[in-house]
Amino acid sequence: MKTELPIPSSESALTLHRYPRRHNETLQAFDAADEYLIEHASTWALRAHARILIINDQFGALSCWASLQGFDVIQVSDSVISQQATIENLAQNDLVGITQLTSVDALPTDIDAVILRVPKSSKMLTWQLQQLAGITDEHTRVLAGAKAKEIHTSTLNQFEHWLGTTTTSLAKKKARLIFTTPTKQPAPPFDPVSDIDVPEFSMRLANWPNVFSAKKLDIAAYLMLQHIPSQTRFKRIVDLGCGNGVLALQAARNNPAAFIHAVDESHMAVASATHNLHRHGINTNRFQCEPRDCLTGFEHTDIDLVLCNPPFHQQQTITDHIAWQMFCDAKRVLTTNGELLVIGNRHLGYHTKLKRLFGNVTVVASNKKFVILKAVNA
Ligand SMILES: C[S@@+](CC[C@H](N)C(=O)[O-])C[C@H]1O[C@@H](n2cnc3c(N)ncnc32)[C@H](O)[C@@H]1O
CATH class of the missing domain: 3.40.50.150 (Vaccinia Virus protein VP39)
Structure with a gap:
């Protein structure tokens, strides 16, 4: 099992574990989608201390990477385990703390960039995209990713519908990225419940x-x-x-x-x-x-x-x-x-x-x- 995630264009790596830590763990704390998202986000020229919103990070790989870059990181998660894994992985890598919000909190404003792991539930994706529509504009970078088999035409249609023009990357190690430019006027809020x-x-x-x-x-x-x-x-x-x-x-x-x-x-x-x-x-x-x-x-x-x-x-x-x-x-x-x-x-x-x-x-x-x-x- 790999615990070292190399950081693009640098000699360094993040050490990442799942939470809770288990003896004889066989599963990695990051996957090809995390690697692909980080590789692409590393090409962004963002201002120093840019505010970056990370949604549905699994065990904190994306948040640790963003913290390492010196960004102001706001993580949104539905999962206590993901939140706890992030805290432990930040500490493991001597990184500074980040802001952690739950999935039922309102999203923050004045965001420079968003990195979203596409959630398994399409209802959850709809809810998160409609929330994003309210806090992004054409200047906000929005990058999403998942295993290629989890990204369907209907997934891309949802990005188009809620945010704006959407394209995808080629698949790499069975992961794929989604690029969106938010140009849509926010739709009237709907009740997610x-x-x-x-x-x-x-x-x-x-x-x-x-x-x-x-x-x-x-x-x-x-x-x-x-x-x-x-x-x-x-x-x-x-x-x-x-x-x-x-x-x-x-x-x-x-x-x-x-x-x-x-x-x-x-x-x-x-x-x-x-x-x-x-x-x-x-x-x-x-x-x-x-x-x-x-x-x-x-x-x-x-x-x-x-x-x-x-x-x-x-x-x-x-x-x-x-x-x-x-x-x-x-x-x-x-x-x-x-x-x-x-x-x-x-x-x-x-x-x-x-x-x-x-x-x-x-x-x-x-x-x-x-x-x-x-x-x-x-
Ligand atoms: C099979 S569902 C059962 C839900 C509900 N009790 C029912 O019977 O419909 C299992 C539930 O366990 C929760 N769960 C998964 N991992 C957990 C964990 N480590 N600690 C607490 N709850 C967890 C899931 O979020 C999910 O709601």
Whole structure:
């Protein structure tokens, strides 16, 4: 695994790691799209201390490069993990701090240049381009990039529609760049939040654009909804990887005396969950929704129930290490006899992992595709 990213036209290199740091890490903290973006941006003749906006940086490669150039760097990210990786990689390379904004903050003005990693969700791209239209003009350099296979004609059309004339580069190491000159008058702002209805559970769930399964309720979540327990002994419940808060909401309803913690590494998920718990009348003194990497820094050890529909990819990479971290963190915060309820695709093998960690596991429910497992903290 490469950790050194050479800086164009210089002898130096950045040392970059993924976050959280893992023993035997096999995945790089930067990819060909980052390299291509940096190579092109290095040809810009920007003023000293130019204000540069970096959107959707994955592990901080772009922000570290821009900081190394002495630019005034403003990073916008939906991901707590990306933000934390950036902080650690800046420190690792003795670089000065940057301004970090979340995906639900307003964009800053007076920007000289924008570097955007094209997000996976096309709704998220639409939202980010429409925000950019409001703060850029024909003098702002706008450069975007991604793996070539993630850039479609529809992607380019979105840039044309929201910003202006758009061209692309040749593919290089399977990455491609997008160049846009923002000449369009900003369109009237639209509401980025969309609703999905779950009539069987009397829910209308608001979703910011980057939220998991923002267009329709996840089928695993739907099965899990039917099996969320209700027990008077449950005083404190965690929804780990809460997304739009669907499980947190049902847990709050089924356990009216319990306090609910909803945690997600996506700022848009946290904003959506907060909105949804409010919207369905859950009293604000009964819940807290917060951005975290799993339960890092979460100090409670009195949790009676953890609900978890774990992710199986980080950025674009399929992985089960987050699920494993979630299970380990759940064990740390659970009371004796506290329960972890996990839903997963049958083939993911969570059964073996939970048995290894807790020494016990039972099947609560299953269908052809999913299984709900319970592990009790001994
Ligand atoms: C499969 S979705 C489940 C969402 C929701 N609970 C549901 O059932 O529809 C997994 C969620 O975990 C979140 N996630 C991914 N990595 C995480 C991490 N390291 N810490 C906290 N949440 C994470 C994702 O943002 C996503 O919202």
